[in-house]
Amino acid sequence: METFDVIVIGAGHNGLAAAAALGARGKRVCVLERSAGVGGMADGRLAHLVYNLSEAERRRLGVHLSEVDTVSLARDGRHVAIRGGSAAYADGGAHPDAAAYAALHARLVRFAGVLAHLAEAPPPGFEGGLTSLEGLREIARLGKVGLGLKRLGKAEMREFLRVVLSNAFDTVLDEIGDGPLAGALTADAVRGAWAGPRSPGTVFSLMYRLGQGGRVFRAEGSMGAVAAAYAEKARAAGCDIRVGVPVARVVVEDDRAVGVELEGGVRIAAQAVLSSAGPLQTMLLAGVAHFDVEAARRARGMRAKGSAAKVNFALSGRPLFTGLSEAQHGARLVVAPSAAAVEQSFNPAKYGELPKAPVLEMVLEDGRLSVIATHVPYEGWTDARRAALGALVAETVEAYAPGFASLVTGTEVLTPADIAAMTGAPGGHWHHAEMGLDQVLTLRPIAGNARYRLAVGGLYLCGASAHPGGDVTGLPGRNAAGQVLADGVL
Template sequence: MTTSAAGRSFDALIIGGGHNGLVTAAYLARAGLKVMVVERRAMLGGAAATEEVFPGFRVNTGAFDAGLFLPEIYTGLRLENEGLEFITPEAIAIAPQTDGPALTLWRDPVRAQVEIARFSKADAEKYPAYLRTVARFAEIMRLISVQTPPSIPQLHAGELLPWLPVALKTKRLGNRQMMELLRLLPMPVSDFLDEWFDTPLLKAALASAGVTGTPLGPKASGTAFMLLYQAMNAGPAGFRASRFVKGGMSRLSEALAQAARRYGAEICLGFGVARILLDGERVTGIELDSGEQIAAPMVVSSAAPRHTFFDLIGPAQFDVRFVREVKTIKSRGSMARVNLALIGVPSFTGAPPGDRAALGGHLLFCPSLESLERASDDAKYGRFSQQPFLDAAIPTLLDPSLAPPGQHLMTVNVQYAPYTLQDESWEQACDRLGERVVETLASYAPGIQELITARQVLTPLNLEQTYGLTGGNIYHGEMGLDQLLFMRPVAGYGRYRTPLDGLYLCGAGAHPGGGVTGIPGYNAAREILADLKSRH
């Protein structure tokens, strides 16, 4: 190596320099621990990084929306002092059509209601009540997300005390609303929205939050839960939390790293971890790819659970039941990414040309629930969608610093793209996927092909190879109801601890799950410090 860490010892080693690992590092260092973060890549951010993919363009190659990032972390770590700024678009989303007016869902609920009335006065009248319902239930979800799941079935009374605010908040809903929440969680998002609205374009735009990053279509059970999850932090004005990081997503990780360093943490880039070192069932440190070792009585992994347990340790160190449960963690990748460099802003059918306010949020290309469901059908049989659902953004409309003067970026999440293709490899299919995405965009924005100067396609396989996302799943494991709370990553180990003494999880594979929230890292740090306190 050569990092000065070789041969030294630390109180805690953090595997992975993504936002969750950095959150954990900052809080542990703030508590006085000697902490080092070890990151395989030469840059921070993990799957929320900003890279110069095209000359002069700063591209968010992974996540591009930080709306779910926990406000308590921002204030608690004083990230404003590190120059972290968020951009809050006026429009949460716009849904263009190929042959009709676009629907803009403004952050201002009154303005959104006026917009919806252009399509249906009845739907517009119901929209405020819908937002109140989603906001009320999403706040319960937010409270649950920052708690540590209880140990089930070995339940301890002390583990329930932190859940009292959740219980009280839920009780205040009233019996009818409590039952409605319980009814909603396992529902297909399509059924939930059919109960509220009639306009196909509105229902599809709202439903998109329930399937983002999942292999599921809107008719699948549990997708209504994901809609509520995506609404955490949205408040009463929005169906979906949405805000962007000024300067690109890497600025979030850079600010977290600066905060961690401020508290004394060290960060080592460009060094992969080959294995976690053990003495019996106790962690003793890590060995780097170079063969050099760093000692610590505690290792905290922000990597995917399967990679942590099987690749960095090995199944032989765990009992048969635990190995079986880790093997059965569902982690099907379903999303690809296409990044486009543009010499101008595309003109979308039915949308105000060049309107920065209307086009500054998410651009949703899914005309109906039926089209969203059909897009998911292809993936069930090992094919990428021929009529894909696209969730895009043109971040340069609100942040010109990401591209050369006068030029723009378009970032497109593509669903559905299965990790394993039936009749070909992703190496063979990659270019065709990129072409299919551009063709789909052209049906909404005629002439967009002439604006494209460069294109990057990231398949689920690329996401796994580059960012360590097992199976290409952006959440480190699917977020079905059977893989949440005390069952995330597996039953019995939902409290960030593992079967090995001194090994903890702090990534999206732990409660509450994926998205750029910082919550798994935040919660894990709290539990680690509680364990240390109980030992002294």
């Protein structure tokens, strides 16, 4: 029987980040991926941009990333170009809400920066006591958060406490008028979430997206280059990555994970098993009999209902969006005419229907238009309904790029259910679980399992359902690897 120090289930970017971190510490790591390739949600068919990535992670990956602007498209041609806290009309004209938007963006980025310290390490638990080395480190991390809040000043601190629980719709429209600028900001607050901008807590989701200043990057060679970079880091650390190898179950003996059994019946032994899957899927792999009823109930109740579909159009030529320069065609293109329109797009999804006017995020690539369609239902998909969504998205794009439909040579529609089947992401959710205030920090993914460990000894979560959550950051994986090392199970 083959034996490793650690087995990682899933070669998504977080699983690979965990493997690389452990391999760099001299541990023998085997990564098992059921699909034919690596990357998970960072695969080029599913993702097209990098958000919320720290400078340190960009250097660590070594991938050339170019910052891109956002252009929020308007039916009347008065598109809005956005970069960080600056906003202007795409033709260079001054936007009437530019100053108010800059102030709002700067305030939200300051608030997000306070919370960013909590994402860089496991959530606080003080399990070793306040005077232990780990306890002192946690006190130091919380001290940074407290100091950040204090530096805001009393007025800003009160504002932080007021808006963090608020909805993005009111928070944004309290400062700027409704239109494509407000639409783009509120769309970012609900991207991938089962929520509209009027839903409580969506300001927190927006702050999470702004944790690294809200910058958006495009990888040279598409998102496949990012997935490949994570895999290369793991291989360089000595990790063995195997694709097309489905895991049938986690082998548990005496309440400890001692390896895995593959679908063909082959067993591989290890001292620890890290799972990129969600808590419920991981419990099922290990056998629910090893977990108490309450833990299983919480895992089953974790909110992870995917609401974003990916639509990929193969093109015979480059579409031209009316009113955009050549350079602006390389931007992140957003269809979110107003905050009200973003809210209205969510309403049909509540009843299992397609939005009449979908909110879109688009990126033009070589021979392809990559589109994320927000607020689609998880259930009820048929071939006819997939075709209807593809046609709806194409019709929406056509309104901004006349002649687009004539360039389309093929359409791939990946629904939340398809994404779940492809990647194992719970519910096909973009972040593996909702980023609501009831599912973050010590409550992520569920109460009682916040520090990556499950009740079975040596079994850990390392995917985006664990703290700090989604986006291509590698933090859940690296934090989980750090917890394994701190626990001394190897």
